[in-house]
Every structure is written in C-alpha cells, then in structure tokens.
Amino acid sequence: MNEIKLYKLYFATVCGLILISCNNHQEYDSNEEINVLNDVFVELMGTDNYYMPLPAPPYPYSLELCENNEDSMKYLRWENEISTLMVNPKEDSLDLVIAFSDTLISPDNYEHEGILNRIKHIQSYLPDSIDGSVILPMLNFLIDSTKYELQDGLIGKITDTGRYKLRELNQLRKEYPRYKNMVSFRFIGDLRLSRVIFNEERTHAVFYQEYICGAECGAGDLIWVKKQQEQWTIVWRINLWVS
Secondary structure (H helix, E strand, C coil): CCHHHHHHHHHHHHHHHHHHHHHCCCCCCHHHHHHHHHHHHHHHHCCHHHECCCCCCCCCCCHHHCCCHHHHHHHHHHHHHHHHHHHCCCECCCCEEEEECCCCECCCHHHHHHHHHHHHCHHHHCCCCCCHHHHHHHHHHHHCHHHCCCCCCCCCCCCCCCCEEEEEHHHHHHHCCCHHHCCCCEEEEEEEEECCEECCCCCEEEEEEEEEEECCEEEEEEEEEEEECCEEEEEEEEEEEEC
C-alpha cells in the first residue's frame, strides 16, 4: 500500500471518528446530572420552609367583621404574632421531609404542549443573558424522551439538600399513608424531576420539575442552569402550570 493510500485511509478514519463524536454526542450526562442537582437543590426549593409556618388567621378574617370584644382581641393577638414572626421568624425544629420520586421523569403530554407553546414565542420574553440558540435544542431534546433513558436510584446521590430530608416517594406512601399530615415531621412536598439536558460543552443545562405541596398547591417549571466557576446555579425559570 503506497503512502497516498495510507494517507487517505488515515484521513477517512479520523473524519469518521470526528463525525461519530459530533453527531452522537450525548446531551445528558449521569455524573454531571448529579452535580447539577446537588449544586442547585437548596436554591430550587428555597429556604422559607426552614421556618415555622405562619399561624392561620382567626375567624372572622378581618377586624371589621368582629362581632364582640373577644373576637377583636383574638384578631389583634394574631396580628401582633404575625408582625413579630415576620421580623423574627422561628426556625422549625421538625425534620423537613420532601417526598422525592427516585426515578427521573419525562414531561407528559400536557407539559409538552406548554413547552412547545413557550418555544414558539420564547424570543419575546427570553432574558438578554440567555442565548435562545443554546436553549432551544435542549428544550426540544428534553421533550423527546425517545432520545434518552430515564434513570433511577438517585435518592442516595443527592446529598447537598440543606435542612431538607429526602424520602423516596413510594416508600413514604407505604410507611406513612397519611404522610402529608404527620406531626412527627413536617411534609414539604412531593418532588419529581426530569433528566438534566446539557449543551455539548456542559456549560448550560435545562430540566423540568413538578412540585406538589397540597391538594391545590403545586407547580410545574422548566429550570435553566449555568455553570460558573465550577458551580451550577439557576439563572431562569419558566412556569408551565400552577394549582
């Protein structure tokens, strides 16, 4: 085989490897996925739940509706307690339990429609700090669950949860059928997450979350994150539904 043929064979092999690498690069990464979830978990859930819930107002719900002195005094005591707690909130001593689905989910058809509607008009409300040409391919990839495998066994890998304690959703349901009304711990909400979808450089990522905190309390959001100085942070959220 002469040098020209060897060169052509070498060139074809290298080009083939490059094409395979470029065309088939994964847009999710199990290890980096865990890094994202650990880095942003407390930011995702917030820290308001660290403090005891504010007491519900007494009946009647306004001072003007009080019919007697006793009702008025109850209302004024409640109002004073609220004012005090707003300035000096009390940290909750109970375990703050999040019922976490141990399997990463794919947005269902309802969420697909919401994402697609956002994609149609995304440039009109996209923050200047976010490049639409980067986010759109990842959103399209996110809603096409045929392109990736769902992953389970996450609950032991998400460790940077602040004061929140993760309990596997199905196990918690079996152990405590009325887990949302327990007095030995405080239920914060049910949490389900999609896969984290990355750009090729692993500098930007997007995922979907469902958070249910009661019968008429919950939301579904797209979460956009960016890696800065080796740390993932949330830079944008899109609300898809709320109850």
